[in-house]
Amino acid sequence: MNNANPAVGLRTSVDEDGLNRSRHLTRIAEGAARAAGAPLLAAFRSEMTVDYKRDLHDVVTIHDRNAEALIRDFIFESEPNSAMLGEEGGQVGEGEIQWYVDPIDGTANFARGLAFWCVSIAAVEQGAVVAGVVYDPVADLLFSSDIRRSYLNGKVIASKSVSEESRATLITGYPVSRDFRLDGRVVALSRFGELVETFSTVRRPGSAALSIAHVAAGFVDAAAGFGVNAWDVAAATLILKNAGGRYQPLTLGKVPADSADYLCPGYLAYGAGADYPTLNRVAQAISDGRTARTPTP
Structure with missing residues (x-):
């Protein structure tokens, strides 16, 4: 008698098909990132014209458009x-x-010659991120993930962190000028000061995708952002989660509560095992304040 469950074999087949599909899309993303990275690296620290989008804090160059x-x-x-x-x-x-x-x-870093910028590419099928690549051309660091594992230059990575926030390194862009407008300058600076006093080290390098990828690789313990778009974080969310880290989305009153995490404008990114009460509290206060000020439809 054959006691095999045909559903198990079918599920395994579908899973393998999905993994192969994911790997195919990851290879495409890797190829595209490296292809774009070469001319970007050649242009880095050269003379370039800088244009502005929303305001003087939101810069763009011809190299963004060409890439x-x-x-x-x-x-x-x-x-x-x-x-x-x-x-x-x-x-x-x-x-x-x-x-x-x-x-x-x-x-902004790229245009000024500061070596903390990256190319970010994610593929989404049926609402789920199935391939993600974050490429740092200056350091030649290629962070990538299929639906099973995350890699750095082809080697499997595992996120890690210290357990106490007083010993942890945090990357955050908060506050920027628009946070002053949204939260109030005094309040925003007070929150930032609390983070600076609590964490061992706080850094503001200026790239959400690369910051989250660094959490995934165990280079830093946590990252936080409160004004991101899907193109900033979609790839990095998959890389972090499949490296064993935790991505906590924040709606900030701007998207429905059941939105996919990569569509949310705020986030906390934690290395494996990390959970920092002060960061959680500050993030919750930012989220609650902005949600309360969001007009009801």
Whole structure:
């Protein structure tokens, strides 16, 4: 008598198919990131014209636009059944695979010659991130993840952290000028001061994707952001979670409570095993305050 459960074999087959599909998309993202990274690295620390989008704190260069076009062409040639949302060019295509692309996350750093910026590329199917790549061309660090594991330059990575926040290193962009407008300057600076006094080290390097990837690799213990977009974080969320870290999304009153984590405008990114009460409390206060000020539809 054959006691095998056919559903088990079917589930295994589907899982393997999904993994193979994920790996295929990850390879595309890796190829696109490296292809864009080469001309970006060549342009880094050269003379360049800087333009501004929303305000003087929101910069863009021709290299952002060129890199996004290169990535778009690479993706659509490799996988025609694609659609892409890029920071610079908006939504393009109508395929079933939705890509989220930030050609340079950390443009202000890139434009000034500060070596903390990256290329971020994620693939989403049926609402779930199935492939993610964050590439730092200056250090030649390629963080990537399929649906099973996360890697740094092809080697499996595991997130780690210290247990006490007083010994931990935190990366956060908070506060920036728009946080002053949203939360009030005195309140925002008071919250930042509390983090500085509590954590061993607080750094503000200026790239959400690369910051979260550093948490995934165990380079830092935690990261936090309160004004991100899907193209900033989609890839890094998968890399962090599959490295054993924890990604806690914050809606900040801007998206529905059941939104996918990569669509939420705020986040806490924790290394494996980390849970820092002061950071949780500050983040909750920011979230509650902004939610309370959000107009009711």
